[in-house]
Amino acid sequence: MTGLTNLTIAQLRQTVGYEDGGDEDVMIVSSDKSTEWELFRYPCRLDAVVVALCTAGEGRATINLKECDVLPNTIVVNFPENIIRIDRVSDDFRGHIVIVSLKLLREARLDLKNKISVFMHLKNHPAHRLDPEVARHLQRFCDLIRECAEDAGSMFRKEIVTGLVGAFLHKCCDQLNNLPFDDERSVKSRREILFRQFIELLTLHHKAERSVGFYAEKMHVTPKYMSSLMKEVTGRSAAEWIDEYVILEAKTLLKYSGLSIQEVAYELNFSTQSFFGKYFKQHTGMSPGQYKMQ
Structure with missing residues (x-):
């Protein structure tokens, strides 16, 4: 492997040869079919939102280099900008995975980035145990989605699958809204829009652009206003968000890509390997070489 893999739903379906009745906007995976877990043995990004529900067995995933255990009645939500790897699944693992494009989310009028407290919580804590009855209810949704998706004669x-997926995701949001978020701040509409826009731009450009000014210009605001806004809304400055995305990308490439330190520096648009090394050590406390050898 010589880089971080980025997959669309269409590429994922083609790679695993998976026929589920979905299209380029939705993919439904059930573990009692020939699920290709090996595809996620190495870190990758999916250009889609992933909602996984474990119904039996156990597993472990790494999202943005943070491990999370997946037990029965656990729901896991993964966003497109995240880097995900499946570390292991038990032989008796059973579950459902619904993979949905951003296009379908917009059509369903569902955007978690508009709910900043939910989005921030799931970014840091993507896995949550559900009440068993709630998990069974979501499982029935998944079974129905899969059954309708495989009905070639319909x-x-x-339209049916799209509607059911939208209902399933809204039901998931119902449950996520019940989580104990430590955020009682009221965020005005314009702030929500700017936050969402910043995250979308950061996802696209963090490998090439590390300047707050670049993102502020794209958003038609001043760097000072954007930094203070992000600090107020999320508790972290725009620069801290940028650094987090760059360091996460750097760590993943150093650990898993097979690229040399110089090649990683080039991949992340650093002018020299030395500059990259200083930046990495400033934010992690160790050199790229030390991290790579861990």
């Missing part, structure tokens, strides 16, 4: 299969 004239309105796409």
